[in-house]
Amino acid sequence: MSVDPTAESTQFHELRDRLAEATGKLDLKGAWPAEQLRWLDEAGVLGWTVPHEFGGSEISTSDLVTGYERLARACLTTTFVLTQRNGAIQRIAGSENQSVRTTLLPDLVHAGTFATVGISHLTTSRQHLAKPVVQVRESDDGYVFNGTMPWVTGARQADHIVGGGTLADGRQVLAAISTDHPGVNAQEPVSLMALSASHTGAVHLQDVEVSREMLIAGPVEKVMKQTSGGAGSFTTSALAVGVAKSAVSQLAAEAERRPDLEQVYAQFSDDVEQVSQDLRAATAGRADDGETAESLRERANSLALRSTQAVLTATKGAGFVAGHPAERAVREAMFFLVWSCPQPVAAAALREFACIIDG
Numbered sequence: 521m522s523v524d525p526t527a528e529s530t531q532f533h534e535l536r537d538r539l540a541e542a543t544g545k546l547d548l549k550g551a552w553p554a555e556q557l558r559w560l561d562e563a564g565v566l567g568w569t570v571p572h573e574f575g576g577s578e579i580s581t582s583d584l585v586t587g588y589e590r591l592a593r594a595c596l597t598t599t600f601v602l603t604q605r606n607g608a609i610q611r612i613a614g615s616e617n618q619s620v621r622t623t624l625l626p627d628l629v630h631a632g633t634f635a636t637v638g639i640s641h642l643t644t645s646r647q648h649l650a651k652p653v654v655q656v657r658e659s660d661d662g663y664v665f666n667g668t669m670p671w672v673t674g675a676r677q678a679d680h681i682v683g684g685g686t687l688a689d690g691r692q693v694l695a696a697i698s699t700d701h702p703g704v705n706a707q708e709p710v711s712l713m714a715l716s717a718s719h720t721g722a723v724h725l726q727d728v729e730v731s732r733e734m735l736i737a738g739p740v741e742k743v744m745k746q747t748s749g750g751a752g753s754f755t756t757s758a759l760a761v762g763v764a765k766s767a768v769s770q771l772a773a774e775a776e777r778r779p780d781l782e783q784v785y786a787q788f789s790d791d792v793e794q795v796s797q798d799l800r801a802a803t804a805g806r807a808d809d810g811e812t813a814e815s816l817r818e819r820a821n822s823l824a825l826r827s828t829q830a831v832l833t834a835t836k837g838a839g840f841v842a843g844h845p846a847e848r849a850v851r852e853a854m855f856f857l858v859w860s861c862p863q864p865v866a867a868a869a870l871r872e873f874a875c876i877i878d879g
């Protein structure tokens with residue numbers, strides 16, 4: 521049975537309380553959130569994106585976005601790891617290749633198996649380089665991958681990486697790469713400004729042959745446009761809104777004792793609620809005129825950055841001490857400036873920093 525992400529159930533409250541209580545320690549230790557993934561498993565969350573026929577609960581995009589927002593408010597790292605796992609699942613589930621679906625999806629309902637994505641080099645990373653960082657050639661049985669996927673979350677924990685590469689003619693393929701292959705070499709995770717516990721690092725691929733049974737999409741030009749999810753999607757905004765909502769509750773706690781903070785708290789509270797509602801409307805196909813995934817991401821990013829800095833300002837020097845929720849919130853909010861951030865969203869952030877007024 522899977523917990524309903526939209527309901528105020530005791531089970532979901534307990535899950536979020538556990539995650540929130542452990543999030544500070546997770547950040548300080550930088551250890552992989554294995555226990556947190558088990559809690560998600562117990563609540564049925566790991567099956568949210570797995571189709572019913574493979575044992576999952578296959579919730580709607582709108583419910584998924586609500587679930588991400590509520591979980592990110594409790595623990596950004598765990599929720600981010602979940603999104604990368606779900607990113608892999610959604611691409612496998614969306615494949616027309618029945619063999620990759622039936623082989624991999626049943627095990628992905630539970631925490632015993634982990635899959636992740638290595639796709640940024642096809643969307644937002646290394647786009648300025650002349651030569652693709654992962655090159656692919658066709659073989660008798662499938663495709664052979666060579667190169668480096670620069671960013672893979674939980675690479676050393678993964679059984680499969682949904683990764684892509686480019687053929688000499690410019691077409692691209694996406695496949696489920698087994699980490700058991702001797703040519704797959706996951707590098708030491710990098711130490712990050714925040715989210716180090718996501719154990720993100722590069723993965724080298726040397727003559728890694730992937731059979732056609734494990735092909736997810738392609739060969740085709742711009743393979744990421746053929747598969748579900750994508751840069752700047754609603755998921756990233758949902759996590760940013762979750763971080764902003766957490767900051768708003770911290771501001772509320774401070775404002776209770778300090779009337780001078782009330783106006784600032786009220787403004788952030790209204791704005792975050794509005795983005796949250798607009799995001800929900802957009803995922804349900806009811807976006808206001810002119811509202812797009814990108815405009816929502818810009819608003820969510822901006823609020824995550826501003827609201828966390830407001831909390832730091834309010835908590836003063838005490839909030840600046842390592843381990844205080846305010847300093848962690850500020851570091852975590854910075855993640856949205858670099859994670860799966862499409863060029864127009866990055867450009868909007870730069871304009872905001874430079875106080876360049878549009879129009």
Ligand SMILES: Cc1cc2nc3c(=O)[nH]c(=O)nc-3n(C[C@H](O)[C@H](O)[C@H](O)COP(=O)(O)OP(=O)(O)OC[C@H]3O[C@@H](n4cnc5c(N)ncnc54)[C@H](O)[C@@H]3O)c2cc1C
Pocket residue numbers: 604636637638639640641644645646647648670671672673674712715718720858859860861
């Ligand atoms: C914590 C974390 C976890 C992540 N997890 C995953 C994951 O699991 N899977 C996944 O697929 N992706 C993941 N990503 C990748 C992420 O979504 C982005 O793709 C990534 O942050 C883009 O940064 P980059 O340094 O690779 O960008 P690049 O564009 O490659 O920039 C690298 C450097 O190149 C230079 N540069 C950039 N643009 C230009 C230009 N136009 N001309 C000249 N020089 C330029 C700059 O000096 C820049 O610092 C993760 C990222 C982070 C930070």
